[in-house]
Amino acid sequence: MKMRWLLPLGIFVVLLVFLAMGLTRDPREVPSPLIGKAAPAFELAQLHAPDKKLGTADMRGKVWLLNVWASWCESCRTEHPLLLQLAKANIVPIVGLDYKDKPEEGKAWLAQRGDPYRMSVVDLDGRVGIDWGVYGVPETFVIDKNGVIRYKQIGPVTVDALQQTILPLVRELQRS
Amino acid sequence: MTALARALAVIAFALAGCALAQVVTEDPLDARLKRLETDLRCLVCQNQTLADSDAPLAADLRREIRELAVAGRTDDDIRAFLVDRYGDFVLYRPPLKPKTWLLWLGPFALLLLGAIVWWSVLRRRRAQSTDAVAPSAEAEARARALLEE
Numbered sequence: 607m608k609m610r611w612l613l614p615l616g617i618f619v620v621l622l623v624f625l626a627m628g629l630t631r632d633p634r635e636v637p638s639p640l641i642g643k644a645a646p647a648f649e650l651a652q653l654h655a656p657d658k659k660l661g662t663a664d665m666r667g668k669v670w671l672l673n674v675w676a677s678w679c680e681s682c683r684t685e686h687p688l689l690l691q692l693a694k695a696n697i698v699p700i701v702g703l704d705y706k707d708k709p710e711e712g713k714a715w716l717a718q719r720g721d722p723y724r725m726s727v728v729d730l731d732g733r734v735g736i737d738w739g740v741y742g743v744p745e746t747f748v749i750d751k752n753g754v755i756r757y758k759q760i761g762p763v764t765v766d767a768l769q770q771t772i773l774p775l776v777r778e779l780q781r782s
Numbered sequence: 783m784t785a786l787a788r789a790l791a792v793i794a795f796a797l798a799g800c801a802l803a804q805v806v807t808e809d810p811l812d813a814r815l816k817r818l819e820t821d822l823r824c825l826v827c828q829n830q831t832l833a834d835s836d837a838p839l840a841a842d843l844r845r846e847i848r849e850l851a852v853a854g855r856t857d858d859d860i861r862a863f864l865v866d867r868y869g870d871f872v873l874y875r876p877p878l879k880p881k882t883w884l885l886w887l888g889p890f891a892l893l894l895l896g897a898i899v900w901w902s903v904l905r906r907r908r909a910q911s912t913d914a915v916a917p918s919a920e921a922e923a924r925a926r927a928l929l930e931e
Contacts, residue, residue: 636825639869706838732842739867741825741839 638739638758645672645747645755646737653704653712653726660701660725662753669779671700671772672747673723673763674735676707677715679743685762686719692768693722698776702726705735705743748772750779815848818857822864823872831874 640646649661673689675682693700702723704712709728716726729735738747748757757775759767816833824835824843832840832847843864850860864872876882917925 633828636869636871639866732839733846736842736846736867739869741868 634742635760636741638755640739640755641758643755645749645753646734648727648729648734648737650703650727650729650734653702653709653716653728656709656728660727662749665699665701665749666753667751669698669751669776670724670749671698671776672703672738672749673700674703674705674738674740674743674745674747676705676743677711678707679705681762682744683719685744685764686722688763688765688768689722690720693724697773698780699724703734704728705740706730706732746772748775748779751782811848811851814857815844815851818847818851818860819844821874822861823874825868825872 645662647662649659649663652658652660689700692698700723702716702725704726706729709730712726712728716723732740738745742760744762746759746763747755750756756779757771759772763772819833820831822832822843824830824832824837824840826837826839827835830837830840832843846863847860850863855863861873870876870882876885878886
């Protein structure tokens with residue numbers, strides 16, 4: 607007789623645990639299939655020197671970050687001070703990908719708020735963004751010396767993400 | 783009454799005209815892309831298909847898909863192009879693979895479990911009903927006597 611109640615109760619508890627786990631996860635964070643794969647190659651005009659190009663090939667042999675941003679992007683403003691700090695610490699070069707932005711506005715934005723990027727390139731039509739699986743700016747990728755994507759931060763870089771995930775990973779990759 | 787009939791006739795003609803116009807102008811490539819895009823998810827507004835979404839990324843992806851289709855790629859190639867970049871999440875019909883076995887087979891497993899429970903309950907009930915003792919001859923006689931009174 608007792609079993610009659612225990613079974614539905616057990617099923618209910620299992621369901622509850624699954625639902626509770628679901629609540630702690632952000633449905634907007636779609637895991638990227640590109641982690642552990644070679645970074646999609648690009649060669650784009652630089653933001654500050656449109657006649658010069660910068661590509662993934664130029665970053666070979668270095669651990670680097672690719673930060674996808676735009677002047678129209680609200681939450682890029684929240685991560686910006688953190689990126690400036692990171693740039694000042696000179697731990698890892700950050701390449702900025704100005705995503706679907708007017709170069710003039712992108713340049714003005716950086717002039718006003720400070721420029722944390724070693725180099726900036728412009729993705730005018732968003733094609734490179736699509737190749738990298740970008741679906742919401744800002745996004746930040748960690749790329750290793752062999753040009754393999756090792757991590758992707760979806761949304762603004764936070765202090766927690768930087769200290770607990772990104773920086774330890776960068777140090778580990780720089781040692782190897 | 784005649785006014786109403788006339789108005790209805792006008793509406794009917796207009797509707798027929800619209801339907802006809804649609805049939806005539808639907809380009810096979812458009813139809814194919816539309817079909818493909820209604821099976822793909824927009825990553826920005828996640829509960830909309832690529833065909834329905836107004837998000838700028840959806841527009842870019844539609845442009846990309848059209849270019850791939852014009853270049854002669856098959857629907858499977860185009861789906862693979864998106865899955866390589868955004869993962870299985872872009873597909874409204876997730877593929878069957880070890881990771882999705884629970885998703886695809888779970889409902890059938892639950893159905894089977896329900897059937898087993900139902901069957902065992904039925905069997906128990908039936909066993910109980912046949913166990914019930916037949917009325918004794920004495921009780922039957924008394925019942926008959928009561929009925930005949």
